[in-house]
Structures are given as C-alpha cells and as structure tokens.
Amino acid sequence: MVLPKLINVAGTEQDSITNGPGLRYVLFVQGCPHHCVGCHNPQTHRFGAGVNRTVEDIYREIRSNPLQTGVTFSGGEPFCQAGPLAELARMLKRDGYDIIVYTGFRFEYLADSPDPGIHDLLELADVIVDGKFVLERRDILLKFRGSDNQRILDVKRSLAEHAPVPVAEEDW
Ligand code: SF4
Numbered sequence: 001m002v003l004p005k006l007i008n009v010a011g012t013e014q015d016s017i018t019n020g021p022g023l024r025y026v027l028f029v030q031g032c033p034h035h036c037v038g039c040h041n042p043q044t045h046r047f048g049a050g051v052n053r054t055v056e057d058i059y060r061e062i063r064s065n066p067l068q069t070g071v072t073f074s075g076g077e078p079f080c081q082a083g084p085l086a087e088l089a090r091m092l093k094r095d096g097y098d099i100i101v102y103t104g105f106r107f108e109y110l111a112d113s114p115d116p117g118i119h120d121l122l123e124l125a126d127v128i129v130d131g132k133f134v135l136e137r138r139d140i141l142l143k144f145r146g147s148d149n150q151r152i153l154d155v156k157r158s159l160a161e162h163a164p165v166p167v168a169e170e171d172w
Helices: 057-062 078-094 107-111 115-123 155-161
Strands: 006-016 024-027 053-054 070-073 098-104 127-130 150-154
Touching: 006 057, 006 078, 006 115, 024 057, 024 078, 053 057, 057 078, 070 078, 078 098, 078 115, 107 115, 107 155, 115 155, 150 155
Parallel strands: 024 070, 070 098, 098 127
Antiparallel strands: 006 024, 006 053, 127 150
C-alpha cells in the first residue's frame, strides 16, 4: 500500500494579491530553520506544529476556486518539505498554474543540493523569492518581498544559465 504524501501546514489563504502577481492560493508550510530576526510568521518556525494534510486534499481545495491562476508556497520553509510539495506542484503545473516559492535558502544552495525533492521542487517552480529576511534591509516599498537582499528569480533561466537571473520588473 502506498501511503499518501503529507504536508505539515501552518495555514492557507485564498485569493491573495500580496504573494505574487494575479489572484493566488497561498500555502504556508510549518517549520523553518532560518529564524530570521523580525520574521513576520514566527508561529511557523516549530517543525511538526501544524496540521498534516494530504497532497490530494490541498490540490482539491485549490482546484475548487476557479478564479485563482497561481499558487504560492510560503512558510515556514517550503524546501524543508520539498518532496510532497514537488508532487503538489507537478499536479498544479499540469493544470496550468504558475508556482512561486518563498525560501530562506539562496538559489545557489538549492541548485547544488543532492536532495531529489529539492531538485524537483526547484525545477517545477516558475519563480523563487530567495534569501533570509534581514531586518536592517527591510523596505516596506518593495513589492512581494520584505528586505532588499531577497531576490525574485526566474528559475528556468537561472537553472539554464547556472546563475541567478532576476525576473524582469515589468513582468511583476
Ligand atoms: S525564512 Fe521566512 S519564515 Fe523562515 S524565519 Fe525567515 S522570514 Fe521567517
């Protein structure tokens, strides 16, 4: 018997306009190793303290709202649950959703990881917003990120060019 893949979830948000372009479903995962000072979601830090949900259950919830065209994985740290999130992302990509992943890790670290789940999730993401939140570099005027060290990266181009490639401003 194949056990269903579980994601430990801190919360969800429907019809978000603050976690990427368009109308998006946001999945906040539970557990984060980064502990950035000034983190806006400190309740998501403790691993295992969320609600376990199956990939299929979350997928059905996303599909039940026909207005949303994109899905954002945030946290917490999505790449700490990369395997099941990659499975969910694969299902969503087949249906035409674009995928954004917020991560405290840097692209260079993720691209070099030998972990197959991390590799899969990175390949399935259209965009990542990478790097820790740095309180001293906080800028409330920034769109879709908290501090100016964080980068909004085009993942396909970054992987192809083996270097971080920012998303064009006009696309966001
Ligand atoms: S990576 Fe994100 S969730 Fe984790 S501590 Fe930093 S700001 Fe908070």
